[in-house]
Amino acid sequence: MYWDPKMECMPKEELKKMQYESIKKLVNNLYEFNQFYHDRMKAANIHPSDIKSLSDVSKLPFMYKQDLRDNYPTKMFTVPNEKVVRYHVSSGTTGKPTLVGYTRGDLDYWSEALARSMTSIGMNSSDTLQVSYGYGLFTGGLGAHYGGERIGATVLPSGTGGTERQIELMVDLGVTAIACTPSYLIHIGEVAKKMGVDIRRDTKLKRALVGAEPWTESMRQHIEEDxxxxxxxxxxxxxMAGPMFTECEERNGIHMQSDIVYVEIIDPETGEVLEPGQKGEMVVTMLKKEAFPLVRYRIKDITSIIDEDCPCGRTSPRIKRITGRSDDMLIIRGINVFPSQVEYTLMQIPQVGNQYMIIVEREGSLDKMTVQVEIKEESFSDKLDDMIKLQKYIEYEMKKYLNIAVNIELKNPGELPRFEGKAKRVIDKRVM
Ligand SMILES: [Zn+2]
Structure with missing residues (x-):
């Protein structure tokens, strides 16, 4: 099923033409009417007339998160305040937060993107959607909420927290779909077990829209089996507006809807545009944004483009699961380590539960990485020997996969902190 078959299945050549027209108009407008973009293009010695094809977009200068901070709060907005109908704010770990403004048009394409995405995973007006993302300054809650209402689903705006009550409502109201972070979904599963609620038997839950933090294929398997x-x-x-693009039922890459976003993958070091299939940093140009445009914004997420046609019939390019952020990358004794690689390795080990923490510190001049891992209830042993054996085994697997020595600390089930919003699984004491 498609929400907007004409747009979603438009022939690729037509899509590219449409993207080029949108970008040309956007760049012209920004050059004429926006000081920031005008100055940025001038400094790069680029004029809108230089953009003669879609591939010429690579001539445009990049935009960085730092630009958003430097121009806080509204210096990068391109519409007067009376056109802005909403703000969202994302807090940074350093410096000023990022403020995003929305016009009515911005809220409209955001909801539309979600309506298409939800339809593409088989949702429709007969669904009851529990939105367990945070509502408020964070974009997850309201985004999923508006998308759910647009397809006519019944939306339960439960937000995060009060997990036992959420599970009760899930049972009582026959919730069929949930939108939340992977760590919160796992937490819901654990709390349900403690309450004696069997998600398979006692609820109608069929689907989860999971994101807003990196997760792995093995975590998906855990969730689905559980x-x-x-x-x-x-x-x-x-x-970009907020969470809005999803996989379709093929579950092989996220469809990046072509009338909304133009995606490039670049080499994070050189800035050069990479070919489909090559892994690099994603750069986005938003084609419909009104209040707060983004042109070649360095989003810092690491992925690659899948160029082959999707069996679902949608023609938009897909991106592979995000494997990390170039910002999140830890450099340990000169070796690049993504927290997602640690998670992937852990999930291959059957005795390991879903919770872990990565602690990086410096001893003298040497980096030391410790991973605290919760062991599954059934794998826990009173015999010290067994536990040491397991610890050594995980250390061996880590070394094999990450190419560095990692200290493993085994933890009892339930010992590590749980997260109701975004999980914070890395403590880098070297930068504290
Ligand atoms: Zn598809």
């Missing part, structure tokens, strides 16, 4: 549901990856950052 809860008897299908979990779909959702993507979108607050700068």
């Amino acid at each position: 809860m008897g549901i299908k979990a779909y990856d959702i993507y979108g950052t607050s700068e």
Whole structure:
């Protein structure tokens, strides 16, 4: 099923033509009417007339998160305040937060993107959608909420927290779909078990829209086997509007709807545009944004483009699961390590539970990485020997996969902190 078959299945050549027209108009407008973009293009010695094809977009200068901070709060907005109908704010770990403004048009294409995405995973007006993303300054909650209402689903705006009550409502109201972070979904599963609620038996839950933090294919398997549901990856950052693009039922990459976003993958070091299939940093140009445009914005997420046609019939390019952020990359004794690689390795080990923490510190001049891992209830042993054996085994697997020595600390089930919003699984004491 398609929400907007004409747009979603438009022939690729037509899509590219449409993207080029949109970008040309956007760049012309920004050059004429926006000081920031005008100055940025001038400095790069680029004039809108230089953009003669879609591939010429690579001539345009990049935009960085720092630009958003430097121009806080509204210096990069391109519409007067009376046209802005909403703000969202994402807090940074350093410096000023990022403020995003929305016109009515911005809220409209955001909801539309979600309506298409939800339809593409088989949702419709007969669904009851529990939105367990945070509502408020964070974009996850309201985004999924508006998308759900647009397809006519019944939306339960439960937000995060009060997990036992959420599970009660899930049972009582016959919730069929949930939108939340992967760590919160796992937490819901654990709390349900403690309450004696079997998600398969006692609820009608069939689907989860899961995102807003990196997760892995193995985590998906855990969730699906544990809860008897299908979990779909959702993507979108607050700068882009919010989470809005998902996998379709093929579950092989996220469809980046072509009338809304133009995607490039670049080499993070050189800035050069890479070919489909090559892994690099994603750069986005938003084609419909009104209040707060983004042109070649360095989003810092690491992925690659899948160029082959999708069996679902949608013609938009897909991106592979995000494998990390170039910002999140830890450099340990000169070796690049993504937290997602640690998670992937852990999930291959059957005795390991879903919770872990990565601690990086410096001893003298040497980096030391410790991973605290929760062991599954059934794998826990009173015999010290067994536990040491398991610890050594995980250390061996880590070394094999990451190419560095990692210290493993085994933890009892339930010992590590749980997260109701975004999980914070990395503590880098070297930068504290
Ligand atoms: Zn598809």
